[in-house]
Every structure is written in structure tokens, then in C-alpha cells.
Amino acid sequence: xxxxxxxxxxxxxxxxxxxxxxxxxxxxxxxxxxxxxxxxxxxxxxxxxxxxxxxxxxxxxxxxxxxxxxxxxxxxxxxxxxxxxxxxxxxxxxxxxxxxxxxxxxxxxxxxxxxxxxxxxxxxxxxxxxxxxxxxxxxxxxxxxxxxxxxxxxxxxxxxxxxxxxxxxxxxxxxxxxxxxxxxxxxxxxxxxxxxxxxxxxxxxxxxxxxxxxxxxxxxxxxxxxxxxxxxxxxxxxxxxxxxxxxxxxxxxxxxxxxxxxxxxxxxxxxxxxxxxxxxxxxxxxxxxxxxxxxxxxxxxxxxxxxxxxxxxxxxxxxxxxxxxxxxxxxxxxxxxxxxxxxxxxxxxxxxxxxxxxxxxxxxxxxxxxxxxxxxxxxxxxxxxxxxxxxxxxxxxxxxxxxxxxxx
Amino acid sequence: xxxxxxxxxxxxxxxxxxxxxxxxxxxxxxxxxxxxxxxxxxxxxxxxxxxxxxxxxxxxxxxxxxxxxxxxxxxxxxxxxxxxxxxxxxxxxxxxxxxxxxxxxxxxxxxxxxxxxxxxxxxxxxxxxxxxxxxxxxxxxxxxxxxxxxxxxxxxxxxxxxxxxxxxxxxxxxxxxxxxxxxxxxxxxxxxxxxxxxxxxxxxxxxxxxxxxxxxxxxxxxxxxxxxxxxxxxxxxxxxxxxxxxxxxxxxxxxxxxxxxxxxxxxxxxxxxxxxxxxxxxxxxxxxxxxxxxxxxxxxxxxxxxxxxxxxxxxxxxxxxxxxxxxxxxxxxxxxxxxxxxxxxxxxxxxxxxxxxxxxxxxxxxxxxxxxxxxxxxxxxxxxxxxxxxxxxxxxxxxxxxxxxxxxxxxxxxxxxxxxxxxxxxxxxxxxxxxxxxxxxxxxxxxxxxxxxxxxxxxxxxxxxxxxxxxxxxxxxxxxxxxxx
Numbered sequence: 057x058x059x060x061x062x063x064x065x066x067x068x069x070x071x072x073x074x075x076x077x078x079x080x081x082x083x084x085x086x087x088x089x090x091x092x093x094x095x096x097x098x099x100x101x102x103x104x105x106x107x108x109x110x111x112x113x114x115x116x117x118x119x120x121x122x123x124x125x126x127x128x129x130x131x132x133x134x135x136x137x138x139x140x141x142x143x144x145x146x147x148x149x150x151x152x153x154x155x156x157x158x159x160x161x162x163x164x165x166x167x168x169x170x171x172x173x174x175x176x177x178x179x180x181x182x183x184x185x186x187x188x189x190x191x192x193x194x195x196x197x198x199x200x201x202x203x204x205x206x207x208x209x210x211x212x213x214x215x216x217x218x219x220x221x222x223x224x225x226x227x228x229x230x231x232x233x234x235x236x237x238x239x240x241x242x243x244x245x246x247x248x249x250x251x252x253x254x255x256x257x258x259x260x261x262x263x264x265x266x267x268x269x270x271x272x273x274x275x276x277x278x279x280x281x282x283x284x285x286x287x288x289x290x291x292x293x294x295x296x297x298x299x300x301x302x303x304x305x306x307x308x309x310x311x312x313x314x315x316x317x318x319x320x321x322x323x324x325x326x327x328x329x330x331x332x333x334x335x336x337x338x339x340x341x342x343x344x345x346x347x348x349x350x351x352x353x354x355x356x357x358x359x360x361x362x363x364x365x366x367x368x369x370x371x372x373x374x375x376x377x378x379x380x381x382x383x384x385x386x387x388x389x390x391x392x393x394x395x396x397x398x399x400x401x402x403x404x405x406x407x408x409x410x411x412x413x414x415x416x417x418x419x420x421x422x423x424x425x426x427x428x429x430x431x432x433x434x435x436x437x438x439x440x441x442x443x444x445x446x447x448x449x450x451x452x453x454x455x456x457x458x459x460x461x462x463x464x
Numbered sequence: 465x466x467x468x469x470x471x472x473x474x475x476x477x478x479x480x481x482x483x484x485x486x487x488x489x490x491x492x493x494x495x496x497x498x499x500x501x502x503x504x505x506x507x508x509x510x511x512x513x514x515x516x517x518x519x520x521x522x523x524x525x526x527x528x529x530x531x532x533x534x535x536x537x538x539x540x541x542x543x544x545x546x547x548x549x550x551x552x553x554x555x556x557x558x559x560x561x562x563x564x565x566x567x568x569x570x571x572x573x574x575x576x577x578x579x580x581x582x583x584x585x586x587x588x589x590x591x592x593x594x595x596x597x598x599x600x601x602x603x604x605x606x607x608x609x610x611x612x613x614x615x616x617x618x619x620x621x622x623x624x625x626x627x628x629x630x631x632x633x634x635x636x637x638x639x640x641x642x643x644x645x646x647x648x649x650x651x652x653x654x655x656x657x658x659x660x661x662x663x664x665x666x667x668x669x670x671x672x673x674x675x676x677x678x679x680x681x682x683x684x685x686x687x688x689x690x691x692x693x694x695x696x697x698x699x700x701x702x703x704x705x706x707x708x709x710x711x712x713x714x715x716x717x718x719x720x721x722x723x724x725x726x727x728x729x730x731x732x733x734x735x736x737x738x739x740x741x742x743x744x745x746x747x748x749x750x751x752x753x754x755x756x757x758x759x760x761x762x763x764x765x766x767x768x769x770x771x772x773x774x775x776x777x778x779x780x781x782x783x784x785x786x787x788x789x790x791x792x793x794x795x796x797x798x799x800x801x802x803x804x805x806x807x808x809x810x811x812x813x814x815x816x817x818x819x820x821x822x823x824x825x826x827x828x829x830x831x832x833x834x835x836x837x838x839x840x841x842x843x844x845x846x847x848x849x850x851x852x853x854x855x856x857x858x859x860x861x862x863x864x865x866x867x868x869x870x871x872x873x874x875x876x877x878x879x880x881x882x883x884x885x886x887x888x889x890x891x892x893x894x895x896x897x898x899x900x901x902x903x904x905x906x907x908x909x910x911x912x913x914x915x916x917x918x919x920x921x922x923x924x925x926x927x928x929x930x931x932x933x934x935x936x937x938x939x940x941x942x943x944x945x946x947x948x949x
Contacts, residue, residue, distance in 0.1 A: 170692070197509045200687040203500050266710060266738075267574025267683065272604075296738075298613030299606040306605035320613075351713040354738075355802070383574060387506035387687020389715035415573060418656040419696075420689035443573075443603070 275307025
């Protein structure tokens with residue numbers, strides 16, 4: 057029975073692909089990525105809405121504290137305590153400006169860097185032997201550098217050792233450190249907040265797979281921007297995950313931002329569009345748009361994201377950042393994520409504008425960003441270092457590599 | 465993006481042709497490629513080293529059989545080894561004699577504890593149990609709310625109260641006893657394995673509820689760090705099993721192997737989708753193939769079963785063999801196929817697919833012109849494309865927004881494919897007597913050998929491209945898929 061499916065798949069795949077490839081070859085543009093082939097860009101299908109949650113019977117535990125009625129907050133929720141809010145806003149902003157931001161080093165070194173430990177062992181040996189190279193490679197791989205980047209780093213070093221430029225392990229490690237820093241140097245890591253007409257807010261879109269911390273990151277970014285005197289509105293575009301909007305609302309309260317929510321299971325593009333319109337009407341400078349976590353392998357969800365990206369640029373807003381949020385524990389799949397999400401957000405040749413590297417305060421050091429930065433040219437702009445509102449700092453390659461290679 | 469292990473090994477193997485026995489040097493060369501494959505799958509470096517050592521012993525001097533080529537034999541050894549490592553004892557839930565059976569969920573932030581608590585509750589329900597969930601994640605805003613919403617969806621009650629997670633968990637246990645629920649699932653906050661305070665908290669929760677099973681939820685995308693996380697949680701909580709989440713992505717999930725190896729506890733469940741039903745007991749054999757980057761046939765078949773209507777698929781296959789497959793059928797199958805996910809991914813899962821097709825970046829959008837052309841045809845034209853003459857062609861091209869040339873090509877290639885399928889169908893049918901009977905009794909009993917041999921040669925389909933453990937015929941043998949060059 058199984059084989060039937062296989063045959064069908066094979067036929068459909070091969071036939072379909074054959075036609076596409078053949079056409080492409082004939083057109084003489086074999087390298088053209090799909091997104092840039094205008095002739096083939098028919099309007100994408102309506103994003104398939106995720107199935108709404110089935111009607112949910114009430115819990116049977118009568119005594120369990122009743123769940124608060126899911127606030128089906130219409131898009132104009134924030135209206136209510138307008139006056140209170142205005143008064144609070146000044147205070148909140150002042151508080152936020154004073155949040156102590158952790159130093160990169162201190163947080164990243166909370167977990168002893170295993171990488172640094174391995175380097176120490178190498179430095180302790182006399183001379184550079186085959187064992188040195190093995191240990192160095194293992195240390196790099198253990199840190200999720202990836203086979204390719206590790207090979208690149210090491211082959212450069214090997215050549216220099218061969219040329220007798222480097223003779224001592226200490227020199228070797230210094231060279232490695234310098235090489236790592238130089239690989240990350242030169243990228244523009246500024247978050248783009250363009251001044252412009254008062255009714256044209258900047259829109260920052262946050263995308264990523266499930267559970268990387270998009271919603272939390274938006275809360276922290278909001279605090280960061282509000283602290284710098286920027287007015288912020290959050291658009292709760294994660295209409296899929298249960299209670300995602302509640303979570304974002306909590307962050308909006310903490311950071312003194314406005315929030316626009318839709319119904320659970322609703323169209324995320326619509327929520328984000330509403331958010332932008334409202335920000336525009338009120339002269340709010342920055343819209344932080346949350347999206348539901350999605351695996352990059354789910355076509356319908358990636359199509360939904362394409363629509364979100366398109367719709368976000370439709371109204372008065374300007375999409376100035378599309379940030380991929382990545383979990384530092386992620387391994388080699390991070391590169392694929394960056395590629396796929398970049399592809400889904402591709403507009404005028406620009407997909408993602410940067411990466412937020414989250415959960416860097418754990419034992420994982422997020423070194424797969426080397427591959428993302430060097431292979432895709434995608435800069436890491438922010439780093440999440442904890443769960444509280446102030447735990448988000450700009451990425452600094454020097455400090456990052458430092459924290460990686462130094463044992464305290 | 466990953467070359468499958470088999471294609472990596474191909475080059476080496478060419479030189480080994482005719483050798484009766486693998487030398488140490490041959491094996492080492494192959495092991496290097498296997499090592500890269502495992503590392504790219506995020507298997508921990510230390511674990512890789514151990515695995516390779518064991519594989520090396522088995523591979524050196526292994527007698528090369530005539531039937532299989534050496535690379536396949538080596539892959540088979542690797543595959544068996546990984547399967548053995550991932551499998552071993554499976555976790556059988558034995559229920560507490562004094563209910564409730566208590567389950568504690570733990571893991572890093574964002575690994576999927578809350579969702580998997582609900583999935584597990586649903587699973588227990590399907591086993592005829594009556595679970596109660598406790599929301600002891602008081603850290604993340606709205607985590608309890610999320611659990612409640614999920615609980616409503618699967619009709620499982622949720623207990624939680626604000627304050628202290630330890631006492632919430634304890635009260636949850638009392639509540640379960642009071643209500644006579646026989647399974648208690650305690651969802652805890654995500655925590656970093658190095659956060660001393662939070663690890664102490666979860667230890668206290670564990671002490672308060674005395675769990676029968678403690679599950680560690682691990683994200684399939686986790687890299688090398690999976691090992692230290694697993695070790696830390698295991699040291700604090702004594703993990704009984706692992707739940708592997710987000711396995712529906714394209715990460716190869718080497719973390720599963722690392723964790724299993726390091727804490728020696730089985731991977732009990734795997735979460736294979738966002739829906740609460742997409743949760744199943746773990747299949748070690750599939751995971752081994754996936755880690756090795758071999759076409760994950762079983763997964764493919766499973767996905768196909770969901771996407772295609774069974775009867776329809778059977779009918780279509782029958783028609784295909786008889787050469788009665790129409791453009792309508794093709795369109796139908798293409799649409800079903802699209803439900804299975806991005807075509808590029810499917811292509812990657814098909815073993816033995818030529819590199820040219822595998823590497824091609826093809827979005828679903830690009831099949832649209834094909835759909836448009838077929839949609840612009842009349843029913844008669846779809847049944848009998850041969851009636852399409854000049855004026856019909858022009859009409860179809862206009863209607864679909866393509867060119868006459870496009871329409872021509874489609875029709876021509878479709879005819880070619882039909883011919884080929886018919887011929888293949890004949891071969892398959894002819895071999896029916898000898899072939900194994902298909903499970904369903906009809907369909908494609910002669911599949912083995914049929915597909916591989918039936919197609920005209922295809923460049924890029926190296927000899928013996930198909931990894932072992934797959935239905936023979938798909939990818940093995942000198943045949944291939946039709947070339948569209």
C-alpha cells in the first residue's frame with residue numbers, strides 16, 4: 057500500500073519539477089531564486105488560517121480557580137484608561153531608562169565556558185601537535201560552530217603554522233580569537249528607527265520558530281525603546297498559541313506600551329495592520345509586531361508569514377526591521393531557519409534585517425551565529441541574557457568572543 | 465542543503481569496487497564522512513567519537529557481499545548502530561498502584577513543556593485515563609492561561625493557583641486525589657540548567673509531588689548543548705524519559721542520540737506537529753535514518769497517508785499503471801501533494817533523487833503555471849490532451865497567462881510520462897506472480913525493482929544511490945527518474 061503513495065509522489069514531483077526546471081533553463085536564468093522571478097509570482101494563495109481551536113468544553117474541575125474569560129479584546133482595547141495611562145507613561149519611561157542592563161560578559165560567563173576550558177588545555181601544552189588541532193576542532197564543534205566554519209577557521213590557522221608565522225599554542229589561540237572577531241566585524245548592527253512623518257510609524261517584525269522567545273523579546277525591546285523616549289505600540293500577531301496575547305499584554309503593561317490584540321485564531325496580518333493604523337493615527341513612532349512561532353518547513357504557515365510581511369508594508373507604516381529570533385541552544389538548523397525565514401520575508405531583495413540571539417545566559421553559547429553571519433551576511437543585532445525586562449543588550453562581537461574564550 | 469550520507473560516500477566507494485574486503489584506510493576515509501554527517505546532524509562531538517569507534521570495529525574486515533556495494537554495507541552498519549543506540553529499552557508506563565500516577569515535565573525555556581503537557585494528557589486520555597494538569601509555571605506571563613486553553617481543547621481540567629510553584633504542585637496532587645483523577649501532569653517553568661536557584665525549585669517540586677515519571681522535554685533543533693542540559697537535569701531530577709519536541713521541522717535531531725547516550729534514558733515520545741494529536745511514541749529506526757540524512761521514507765509515507773485520500777490514491781495509482789492517468793488526476797494529486805509541505809523538503813526526503821532536483825530551489829508558487837494551464841483546459845482536453853490543436857492551445861495559453869510554448873511542453877511531457885508509466889505498469893504487472901503481494905492485495909505488488917529499473921536513466925543518480933532500509937527499488941538499481949533535460 058505504501059508504495060502507491062511513493063509512486064504518486066515520485067510522479068508528481070518529478071513531473072512538476074521537470075517542467076519547472078526545464079522552463080527555467082529555457083528562460084536562461086538558472087540561478088534565479090524563485091522570489092525574484094516576477095513572471096512566476098502570481099499572488100500567493102490566501103494564507104490558510106490555522107484551524108480554530110475546537111469548541112472547548114468547560115473544565116470539569118469545578119473548584120479549580122475559574123479561568124478568566126479569554127479577553128476577546130477588540131482591536132481598540134487600549135482606549136479605556138487613557139488618562140491614567142498618559143500619567144503613568146512618563147513614570148514608566150523614567151523607570152525604564154534606569155534599568156540596569158547586564159554586562160555581556162557577566163551574563164554569558166554565568167555558565168563556565170566549556171570552550172574556554174578546552175582552549176586553556178591547549179594553551180597549557182608545549183608546541184603545536186596533531187593533538188592540538190584535534191582538541192581545537194573538538195572545542196569548536198562542541199560550541200556549535202559547525203563543521204564548515206570550523207574547517208575554514210582551522211585551515212587558515214594551519215597555513216600560518218606551516219609558514220612558521222605561529223609557533224606557540226598561545227599565539228595560535230590569539231590568532232583564533234582575532235580571526236573569530238574579524239569574521240564578525242564590520243557588520244552594521246544598528247536597529248533602524250527612521251525619522252519620518254508622524255503618521256508613518258516604523259514597524260519591526262519579529263519572526264522565528266516556536267519557543268525561541270519572540271514575545272519576551274518584544275517586551276524587552278519595548279522597554280529598551282521606551283527608555284530611550286520612543287513611543288511604542290505592540291501588535292499581538294501571535295493569534296495561534298494559546299494565551300500569547302495575554303503574555304504580550306503583560307509585557308506591554310510592564311514597558312508602558314500600547315497594545316492591539318485580535319481574536320485568538322484570527323488573521324495575524326489584520327491584527328498587525330490594525331496596530332500600524334492605530335499607531336499612525338496616534339503618532340506612535342514604533343510598532344513591534346509579534347508573530348506566531350512557526351517551523352520553517354510548514355508551507356502554509358510560511359505563506360501566512362509572507363502575507364503578514366506584505367500587509368505590514370501596505371498601510372502607513374514602514375517595515376524597517378525584520379528580526380529573526382534564535383535560541384542559543386539551536387544547532388546547525390539555525391542556518392536553515394535564517395535562510396527560510398529570509399526567503400519568506402523577501403521584499404525588494406531584502407529578507408531579514410537581523411538576528412536576535414536569545415537565552416545566551418545558559419550553557420549554550422550560540423556560536424552557530426558565525427555561520428549565519430558569514431554565510432548569509434545577517435548581523436546579530438540584539439542578545440537576550442535573561443528573563444527580566446532589562447535582559448536585552450546590543451550584540452558586541454568583541455565582548456561575545458571574549459566571553460567565549462576567556463575563563464573567569 | 466545536506467548531502468545525504470550515501471552520496472558523500474559514493475566517491476570513495478567507486479575506488480573500492482571489486483575489493484573483497486575493506487581495509488583500515490578505506491574505512492577511515494568513510495568514517496570521516498560519517499563523522500561530518502553526524503556532526504551536521506548536531507550529534508554531540510563526544511558521542512560521535514564513541515559511535516565511530518564502535519562502527520570502525522565492525523566495519524574493518526567486514527566481508528563485502530556481492531549483492532550490496534561497500535558503501536551500503538557501511539551505512540547499514542552505521543544505521544544499525546544508531547538504531548540500537550536510540551532504541552534499547554522502551555518506556556512502558558506502569559501506573560501507580562495508588563493513583564494518581566504523577567508525571568513531572570521539565571526542560572529549558574521554549575522547549576515545549578506546556579504544549580507537550582497537553583499532548584501527553586491527551587495521550588493518557590486516549591489510553592482511557594483521566595488526567596489532571598497542574599500549571600506550576602508561574603514564571604512566564606500567561607503560561608497557566610495557555611495550559612488552561614489547551615486543557616479546554618482536550619477536555620482535561622487544569623489546576624493552578626498563583627503564588628509558589630512548589631505549593632501549587634502539592635495542592636495539585638491533593639486536588640487530583642480529591643477528584644479521583646488517576647494521572648497528574650505537572651507543567652513547570654522553563655529553566656536554564658545552570659540556574660542554581662531554579663534548579664533547586666524544580667527539585668523541591670519533584671520532592672513535593674514524588675513523580676512516578678519525570679520527563680525532560682528537548683527541542684529537536686538543539687545543538688551540542690543538549691548534552692550538558694540533559695546531564696544537569698538528570699543530576700537534579702533523575703529523568704525517566706525524554707520527550708523530543710518540534711520533530712516536524714527539518715532539523716536532523718542528533719540531540720536525541722546525544723541525550724539518550726548521555727543519560728541512558730529512553731526517548732519516550734516525539735512531538736511531530738503543532739496539533740495536539742501530533743504526538744506519538746518514539747521510533748528509533750526512523751530517527752537513525754533521519755540523523756544520517758537519509759531520505760526519511762517512513763515519515764514521507766506517513767505524511768502522504770494524511771495528505772492523500774487513500775481510495776483516491778489507489779485509484780490514481782491504478783490509472784497510472786493502466787495509462788489512463790489524466791491531467792485531472794494529475795492536478796488532484798499535485799494538490800494533495802502540496803498539503804505535505806514545501807516541495808523542496810519532500811524532494812529531500814525522497815531517497816535517490818538526483819542532486820540537480822534536490823538542490824533546486826523550487827517554491828510551490830512555481831507549480832502554479834502548471835495548475836493554471838490545466839485549469840484552463842476543458843474537461844475533454846484534460847482527459848485527452850491529444851485533441852489540443854493550435855487554436856485550443858492559444859486559448860489555453862491566454863486563459864492561463866502562459867505562452868503557447870508552455871502549454872506545448874506540458875502536454876508533450878505529460879504524454880511522455882504517461883507512456884513511461886504505462887510501460888512500467890506493464891512490467892510491474894508482469895512480475896506480479898513472483899513479487900511479494902502488496903498489503904492491500906492490489907496496487908503495486910511488484911514495486912521492488914519496478915520503479916528503479918523502469919525509468920530511463922537519469923544523470924546524477926549514482927549507482928546504488930539508495931540507502932538500505934528503504935523499500936528496494938526506490939533509488940537502487942541503475943534506473944532513475946525520467947530526465948527532463
